Amino acid sequence: MTVGINAFILVAGLLFAIGLLGVILRKNTLIIYMSLELMLNAVNLALVAFSRYNGTMDGNLFVFFIITVAAAEVAIGLAIIVALFRLRQTVMVDQLTSLSR
Amino acid sequence: MIDLLFYIFAAITLISALLMVVSPNAVNSAMCMIVSFVATAGMFVLLEAYFLAVIQILVYAGAVMVLFLFIIMLLDVDKETNQILKDKLTLGASIIGFALLVVMICSAFCGNQHLPETTLLPVLENPTGEGIGIPFTTSAKSFGYSLFTKYMLPFQVTGFLLLSAMIGVIVVSKKHKEN
Numbered sequence: 001m002t003v004g005i006n007a008f009i010l011v012a013g014l015l016f017a018i019g020l021l022g023v024i025l026r027k028n029t030l031i032i033y034m035s036l037e038l039m040l041n042a043v044n045l046a047l048v049a050f051s052r053y054n055g056t057m058d059g060n061l062f063v064f065f066i067i068t069v070a071a072a073e074v075a076i077g078l079a080i081i082v083a084l085f086r087l088r089q090t091v092m093v094d095q096l097t098s099l100s101r
Numbered sequence: 102m103i104d105l106l107f108y109i110f111a112a113i114t115l116i117s118a119l120l121m122v123v124s125p126n127a128v129n130s131a132m133c134m135i136v137s138f139v140a141t142a143g144m145f146v147l148l149e150a151y152f153l154a155v156i157q158i159l160v161y162a163g164a165v166m167v168l169f170l171f172i173i174m175l176l177d178v179d180k181e182t183n184q185i186l187k188d189k190l191t192l193g194a195s196i197i198g199f200a201l202l203v204v205m206i207c208s209a210f211c212g213n214q215h216l217p218e219t220t221l222l223p224v225l226e227n228p229t230g231e232g233i234g235i236p237f238t239t240s241a242k243s244f245g246y247s248l249f250t251k252y253m254l255p256f257q258v259t260g261f262l263l264l265s266a267m268i269g270v271i272v273v274s275k276k277h278k279e280n
Binding site: 001002003004005006007008009010011013014015016017018019020021022024025026027028030031033034035037038041044045048049051052053054055056057058060061063064065067068069070071072073074075076078079080081082083085090091092094 | 103104115118121122123127131141145147148149150153156160164165169172173175178188195196198199202203207209211216219221236237243244247251252255262263266267270273274
């Protein structure tokens with residue numbers, strides 16, 4: 001493979017930027033949360049690229065732990081979003097303004 | 102050939118991620134997200150992290166996105182009826198910020214001032230990962246070896262983290278009895 005490490009980090013950085021765009025742009029809490037997962041995924045890609053081009057296993061192990069923690073975090077976050085929906089009947093962030101009054 | 106595969110996977114990843122961000126329907130977003138995760142797993146395969154590619158497809162594209170789809174369909178949120186285009190300030194600010202970030206990333210990693218390119222180490226010389234430290238191998242055996250030697254404490258802590266996450270989900274999603 002003649003693709004260098006910079007191409008992989010470029011793709012990871014663009015993925016991170018797209019995830020950040022989703023977090024800023026969308027109003028739906030679920031889609032904001034999915035964009036956060038996209039950002040985590042971009043970091044995973046960068047870590048695997050570093051691991052492969054550095055010749056050590058540590059980056060791969062970090063990605064393993066990140067995926068594990070992300071799965072737990074998704075379960076917790078979705079439970080919180082469901083509780084929020086039960087309390088407020090909406091998941092749109094522009095309608096969740098009870099702290100600003 | 103492998104370079105062509107990389108370009109294909111990168112294009113699929115980025116395009117489906119963009120579609121995820123801009124599609125007004127939440128279920129369509131989740132589907133685009135699954136495509137993006139699978140293409141990322143393809144890039145993991147190109148980087149010879151086969152175990153992680155399988156884990157990515159099983160955990161992310163499988164379990165996590167099924168959870169997301171389940172919650173999206175459970176809450177049955179109404180579609181954002183062109184809410185993206187209605188809020189002009191947020192739209193302009195986020196697009197300008199995104200463009201700035203893309204320019205920054207592109208100037209950092211392509212052009213003539215990027216990181217020095219490293220040579221790709223051959224992984225087939227040492228398939229079992231014997232030797233000093235934890236050299237990069239493609240085998241799942243080296244994963245298990247490093248999990249139970251160098252990363253023993255994080256491994257145990259992650260187990261407790263999963264347990265506490267399970268208990269937390271049960272506590273949060275429990276219906277409160279109204280007295």
